[in-house]
Amino acid sequence: MNYEYFIAKRIIASKAYKSSISAPIIKIGIAAIAIGIVVMMIAIATGIGLQQKIRDKVVAFNGHVTIANYDSNNSQESIVPISKKQEFYPEFKSVAGITHIQAVATKLGLIRTENDFEVAVYKGVGMDYDWKYFEAFLVQGRKPSFEKKWSEEVLISQYLANRLGFKLGDSFQMVFVNSDPEKAPNYVKCHIVGVYSSGFQDLDKQYLIGNLRHIQRLNKWDEDDIGNFEVFIDDYSELEKKGIEIYKNTPSELNTQTVSDKYYSIFEWIKIFDTNIYGIIGIMILIAGINMITALLVLILERTQMIGILKALGSHNWSIRKLFIYNAYYLIILGLFWGNSIGLGLLFAQKYFKLFPLDPSVYYVTEAPVFINVGYIVALNFGTMAICLLMLLVPSYIITKISPVKAIRFE
Numbered sequence: 001m002n003y004e005y006f007i008a009k010r011i012i013a014s015k016a017y018k019s020s021i022s023a024p025i026i027k028i029g030i031a032a033i034a035i036g037i038v039v040m041m042i043a044i045a046t047g048i049g050l051q052q053k054i055r056d057k058v059v060a061f062n063g064h065v066t067i068a069n070y071d072s073n074n075s076q077e078s079i080v081p082i083s084k085k086q087e088f089y090p091e092f093k094s095v096a097g098i099t100h101i102q103a104v105a106t107k108l109g110l111i112r113t114e115n116d117f118e119v120a121v122y123k124g125v126g127m128d129y130d131w132k133y134f135e136a137f138l139v140q141g142r143k144p145s146f147e148k149k150w151s152e153e154v155l156i157s158q159y160l161a162n163r164l165g166f167k168l169g170d171s172f173q174m175v176f177v178n179s180d181p182e183k184a185p186n187y188v189k190c191h192i193v194g195v196y197s198s199g200f201q202d203l204d205k206q207y208l209i210g211n212l213r214h215i216q217r218l219n220k221w222d223e224d225d226i227g228n229f230e231v232f233i234d235d236y237s238e239l240e241k242k243g244i245e246i247y248k249n250t251p252s253e254l255n256t257q258t259v260s261d262k263y264y265s266i267f268e269w270i271k272i273f274d275t276n277i278y279g280i281i282g283i284m285i286l287i288a289g290i291n292m293i294t295a296l297l298v299l300i301l302e303r304t305q306m307i308g309i310l311k312a313l314g315s316h317n318w319s320i321r322k323l324f325i326y327n328a329y330y331l332i333i334l335g336l337f338w339g340n341s342i343g344l345g346l347l348f349a350q351k352y353f354k355l356f357p358l359d360p361s362v363y364y365v366t367e368a369p370v371f372i373n374v375g376y377i378v379a380l381n382f383g384t385m386a387i388c389l390l391m392l393l394v395p396s397y398i399i400t401k402i403s404p405v406k407a408i409r410f411e
Contacts, residue, residue, distance in 0.1 A: 033335025078227025
């Protein structure tokens, strides 16, 4: 039998242990571990959750990679068309990991009502458009159908609908500047069949989605002319790699741009979350470790006489150190249990009941999103346990300096 474990177990189970002078300090040590796990779990879950949520919303409006003409156009409007007759369209077979490619075009226009107006981007899409993201954003109605050649159906954002007083089923005219300045502006009639809200206000207030054929008509393009291609990949972690591969497999007159380059400031901002997460984890583990060191030193001080007796009976230093490390290990397990129970409870409550709202004008989401994954929870628990136990090896070294004779006389 492992006698160190046996003695540690007896000490933990004893009533004297629970009512000793060290009991409050032990409880503080357990609480420190529990609070540390709760804070670290929330930091990771909300940090990664927020990153993914913001990233997915930007991708919904842009795709992971955009393929367009080389030009100096930095506006939201497609100026120089490209042909849909490309080797990589409608299936990008030369690059692995691409899930979808779609042809789109955009044009800046003015939504006009009797009492108000608003500048917006008309995004023209076709039958190949993947509505997966916007179906998740849909708050009213349905997605537009473009089976009719000149379908006037559009999907408008909740922001624009509220701003202009529109409701589901309303129709309005959108005004576009004519390419010939001497001619009157062009008009497109729009019929609202769906209202979406991504929570990303900077994009919601810009885009409405309609029929690509209207932009082709306004720009006097051929039926195969479009503004750009949007490419979607299956693994965001390979975005830069896939961006380079896509660039190498497109004609020389076409340029590619990843979503992280197009919206550089947003993606640089969400990268800061990683630094915050690492900082919180480091601070919480340090605090938990210091509290456990304090608890262990108090336990050693309280059981000085026992240490002296064990040494007098022939126990070597490492054996006695193991006894106290087993004791501390129990406290760490107890702290981890309560920390995981409280932490997971809060995360699931937020996931299903949306307890903590956020300002979408600042965070681009309406509530704090959470990412719950068994992998990081297990890694967090084992990492915390391992680091705390390693930190306890140093204070346990004080046992080697205790003299058996003085320890037995210690009061």
